[in-house]
Amino acid sequence: MTSLDTITIEADDATAAERFYATAFDLGSRVRVRHSDAATSGFRGFTTSLIVAQPSTVTALIDAAVGAGARTITPVKKSMWGYGGVVQAPDGAIWKVATSAKKDTGTPTRDVDQIVLLLAAADVSASKHFYVEHGLKVGRSFGKYVEFAMPTSPVRLGLYGRKALAKDAGISPDGSGSHRLVLGSDAGAFTDPDGFVWEPASS
Secondary structure, X not given: OOOEEEEEEEEOOHHHHHHHHHHHOOOHHHEXXXXXXXXXXXOOOEEEEEEOOOHHXXXXXXXXXXXXXXXXXXXXXXXXXXXXXEEEOXXXXXXXXXXXXXXXXXXOOOOOOEEEEEEEEOOHHHHHHHHHHOOOOEEEEEOOEEEEOOOOOOEEEEEEEHHHHHHHHOOOOOEEEOOOEEEEEOOOOXXXXXXXXXXXXXX
């Protein structure tokens, strides 16, 4: 089964971006950074969610990110589905931190249980077909949302319609240029229909 081992964020200042991620989230080798000066503006077509166990962990991670220089998009708050918030890293990437729990059940931590990368697709059905042809298996699919079955993958993967993904993140869907994102996996090297680049995880 295909495994998405790493995501690489490309930034103007790679050193500053590495410092931010180490301070804000400390996700180890699962999130990498490298330099890029490729033109990009607005929404870059992806969001990354950090799924955690309890509200205090959400608050701790969001506070750490803001303290390290992130911009708050959606302050942490309770909702029908749980508790969460959204920030934009200094490099422009959008990060959502969330839990389905509405109350703390243990000692506060900064542990991340799951990383979920959502890619914006212009045509969700076509992109889903593309990924199935490249060896991924669909776990859930409804409307403009697809979640791939990757139970042991360090990073989970899903597809969402661009406007729907931007709305979920609380930002405008407008954007152009490079995604400034590279996905490292055992699926080989290719570029998907929406321009997202994949490379071997060992690269």
